[in-house]
Amino acid sequence: MIIRKVELETVCGITSRLPDSPYPEFAFAGKSNVGKSSLINALMNRKSLARTSSHPGKTQTINFYNINDAYYYVDLPGYGYAKVPVEQKVKWGKMIERYLQTSPMLRCVFLLIDIRHEPSTNDKVMYDWICEKGYTPVIIATKADKLNRSQIQKHVKMVREGLQTGENGMVIPFSSVTKQGREEIWALIEQMADLEEDRMPEPEEDEMVQLKEGRIAKLEEGRMEMDLQPM
Numbered sequence: 001m002i003i004r005k006v007e008l009e010t011v012c013g014i015t016s017r018l019p020d021s022p023y024p025e026f027a028f029a030g031k032s033n034v035g036k037s038s039l040i041n042a043l044m045n046r047k048s049l050a051r052t053s054s055h056p057g058k059t060q061t062i063n064f065y066n067i068n069d070a071y072y073y074v075d076l077p078g079y080g081y082a083k084v085p086v087e088q089k090v091k092w093g094k095m096i097e098r099y100l101q102t103s104p105m106l107r108c109v110f111l112l113i114d115i116r117h118e119p120s121t122n123d124k125v126m127y128d129w130i131c132e133k134g135y136t137p138v139i140i141a142t143k144a145d146k147l148n149r150s151q152i153q154k155h156v157k158m159v160r161e162g163l164q165t166g167e168n169g170m171v172i173p174f175s176s177v178t179k180q181g182r183e184e185i186w187a188l189i190e191q192m193a194d195l196e197e198d199r200m201p202e203p204e205e206d207e208m209v210q211l212k213e214g215r216i217a218k219l220e221e222g223r224m225e226m227d228l229q230p231m
């Protein structure tokens, strides 16, 4: 994928109005410190545009990154960070829910899980929540560089079973260090964005009027022909 333009276009806090996106959106969810911002940087070919930190709870807003004026990557706040006060957690939860529920341009939610560990209860809740909202989450198993090749497949199976994704659930091992998995994720995003573009757009009102008039003209022609039939 050629990245011509990346720009942090909108930052939404708890009370902000969500933007009316003109382009498809791809959101990245997962527990705090799992590597959401690092993945977004890797997908944007940027080292540090999305702020990362070894301290959990770095991303506290919903951040919309404009990619090539073609789509948005949406960095969501992480969940499950013990030091965040309960009140704050509830507010973030509501903010993420509002986003998942009301964004007409959201095409896919990527759920990030640390490949080294079994999915937590929070991960399972998030997985089920995304499904309930009508999306099929694509699982990204992050920090794959921490395991050797033979361990990776075993851990992918563990993640799949932990979330109960079923046989067909998509789990992509990824590393922001080696960039393993990046091409696959790009290909998926391009495919999903294109699919939408291929859909026939709803006709504009003017076109509908023309369509109606066109049909009436055709009908009249038909009638005229009938009128011309010999009795």
Ligand SMILES: Nc1nc2c(ncn2[C@@H]2O[C@H](COP(=O)(O)OP(=O)(O)OP(=O)(O)O)[C@@H](O)[C@H]2O)c(=O)[nH]1
Pocket (backbone or CB within 6 Å): 030, 031, 032, 033, 034, 035, 036, 037, 038, 039, 051, 052, 053, 054, 055, 056, 057, 058, 059, 060, 076, 077, 078, 079, 142, 143, 144, 145, 146, 174, 175, 176, 177
């Ligand atoms: N080894 C390794 N470390 C990673 C990888 N991805 C992220 N990290 C490290 O994990 C830590 C957290 O990464 P972030 O990308 O900030 O995580 P986040 O999910 O955005 O975290 P919050 O914003 O707090 O929700 C940082 O120290 C990263 O350098 C990876 O693929 N491999």
Ligand SMILES: [Mg+2]
Pocket (backbone or CB within 6 Å): 036, 037, 038, 051, 052, 058, 059, 075
């Ligand atoms: Mg982050």
